[in-house]
Amino acid sequence: MARVRFLGAAGMVSGSRHLIESGAGRVLVDCGLFQGEKQLRERNWQRFPVPADTIDAVVLTHGHIDHSGWLPRLVREGFKGTIHTSPATADLLGLLLYDSAKCQEEDAVYANRKGYSRHRPALPLYDERDVDRTLRLVRAVPRRTWFEPLAGTRCKFHDAGHMLGSSFVEVEVATAVGVKRIVFSGDVGRYDAPLYNDPASPPACDYLVCESTYGDRDHPPSRPLDELEAATKEAIARGGMMLVASFAIGRCQQLVYLLRTLMAAGRLPELPVWIDSPMAVAAMEVFRKHGDEHDFSEAQGHGVAESLASPWVRMAKTADESKAINGHAGPGIVIASSGMMNGGRILHHLSRRLPDPATTVLVAGFQAIGTRGRSLIDGAKFLRIHGRDVPVRAAVRRVDALSGHADRREIGRWLAGMPAPKRTFLVHGEPPAARGMAEYLKETRGWDVTIPAIGDTVEVDG
Ligand SMILES: [Zn+2]
Numbered sequence: 429m430a431r432v433r434f435l436g437a438a439g440m441v442s443g444s445r446h447l448i449e450s451g452a453g454r455v456l457v458d459c460g461l462f463q464g465e466k467q468l469r470e471r472n473w474q475r476f477p478v479p480a481d482t483i484d485a486v487v488l489t490h491g492h493i494d495h496s497g498w499l500p501r502l503v504r505e506g507f508k509g510t511i512h513t514s515p516a517t518a519d520l521l522g523l524l525l526y527d528s529a530k531c532q533e534e535d536a537v538y539a540n541r542k543g544y545s546r547h548r549p550a551l552p553l554y555d556e557r558d559v560d561r562t563l564r565l566v567r568a569v570p571r572r573t574w575f576e577p578l579a580g581t582r583c584k585f586h587d588a589g590h591m592l593g594s595s596f597v598e599v600e601v602a603t604a605v606g607v608k609r610i611v612f613s614g615d616v617g618r619y620d621a622p623l624y625n626d627p628a629s630p631p632a633c634d635y636l637v638c639e640s641t642y643g644d645r646d647h648p649p650s651r652p653l654d655e656l657e658a659a660t661k662e663a664i665a666r667g668g669m670m671l672v673a674s675f676a677i678g679r680c681q682q683l684v685y686l687l688r689t690l691m692a693a694g695r696l697p698e699l700p701v702w703i704d705s706p707m708a709v710a711a712m713e714v715f716r717k718h719g720d721e722h723d724f725s726e727a728q729g730h731g732v733a734e735s736l737a738s739p740w741v742r743m744a745k746t747a748d749e750s751k752a753i754n755g756h757a758g759p760g761i762v763i764a765s766s767g768m769m770n771g772g773r774i775l776h777h778l779s780r781r782l783p784d785p786a787t788t789v790l791v792a793g794f795q796a797i798g799t800r801g802r803s804l805i806d807g808a809k810f811l812r813i814h815g816r817d818v819p820v821r822a823a824v825r826r827v828d829a830l831s832g833h834a835d836r837r838e839i840g841r842w843l844a845g846m847p848a849p850k851r852t853f854l855v856h857g858e859p860p861a862a863r864g865m866a867e868y869l870k871e872t873r874g875w876d877v878t879i880p881a882i883g884d885t886v887e888v889d890g
Pocket residue numbers: 490492495590615
């Protein structure tokens with residue numbers, strides 16, 4: 429017997445977990461945290477559907493928490509196998525998981541203070557010690573190299589172009605009726621995206637498990653350099669600081685890369701740019717180490733090392749270095765997290781500079797309903813920060829061109845060279861997005877497409 433069980437990211441975009449079972453044992457592809465609405469987050473507290481100590485290995489596509497963030501809990505439940513992932517993901521994973529543990533611990537403290545938890549006292553889903561134990565199980569495997577997480581199951585990572593280290597996985601499972609090949613897309617990046625390589629072409633396969641985040645839409649044509657140039661020039665004309673709220677890993681480096689490109693081309697003057705986030709600063713080091721994974725290449729004179737050494741990029745690791753930015757008058761750029769302004773150092777800068785009409789706030793990513801970022805976009809006159817209503821006199825501008833997921837057309841392009849798999853399964857999409865992608869593949873390719881529900885199983889040795 430050989431089969432795949434869909435244990436998460438089925439009818440939703442978080443909690444990616446796909447279990448491959450064969451006569452030899454179990455391999456789990458991704459082990460993500462459920463995120464978003466409450467009934468989804470509550471799934472994080474359920475025991476894993478099979479005993480964690482019966483899973484032989486994990487194969488991890490990339491570091492985003494909706495793919496990796498449940499690993500420390502799996503380890504707490506008894507998983508002792510190896511976690512195979514790409515070298516860059518292995519280096520980013522510690523940054524991401526320790527940050528996630530910190531968030532879990534803060535949530536528990538908050539729940540105890542508000543008294544709303546069913547557990548008394550509320551406990552974190554996991555803590556730093558669980559992350560320590562998780563990281564000890566990680567094994568870095570280079571791309572395009574076969575490895576065998578379990579006897580009779582071999583895997584190969586290929587560049588997915590979605591974030592540093594991101595991969596899709598080619599899996600071959602030995603079954604009673606021969607070797608069956610399954611491709612798990614992970615998250616597929618975009619073509620011609622700033623910073624990242626284009627996704628590699630997937631091989632032919634018997635079964636395809638594909639993401640469908642934006643399966644019901646095509647992104648408008650994006651011109652990130654032009655958009656960022658225009659917003660920054662406007663901010664300079666206004667005379668004050670431009671504050672950019674950004675996730676510390678990925679988006680922040682894309683912004684530095686784009687700014688560097690604009691300044692090198694003379695399209696922007698050389699302004700001071702502060703990276704005000706210890707996690708973002710640490711991630712820059714990981715980017716520097718994995719130069720073949722992105723366009724921050726030394727050859728173009730835009731290298732990470734040069735950017736870090738150049739006088740206009742300033743790193744603020746410590747709280748004192750962050751506070752020192754307050755003394756700066758005149759144009760400059762601060763990039764700080766969190767990306768939706770729910771926490772982090774961006775709040776201190778907003779609190780200080782929002783009342784100043786010379787300030788520009790640049791919104792560079794998706795802003796969920798209920799976040800401060802969304803309120804700003806929607807034209808809020810005040811923003812509640814640290815218990816105080818801060819008046820908004822700054823200009824608010826957006827750059828929409830930096831989405832990390834392929835849209836329907838780009839997934840179509842990614843799959844263009846692939847002969848029809850026997851069956852295709854669409855995961856990692858809200859129901860309308862998964863349905864949109866399914867219709868697209870049926871109409872344009874005539875493929876047999878299924879949208880699995882959570883808990884569904886498919887036999888792959890038929
Ligand atoms: Zn992702």
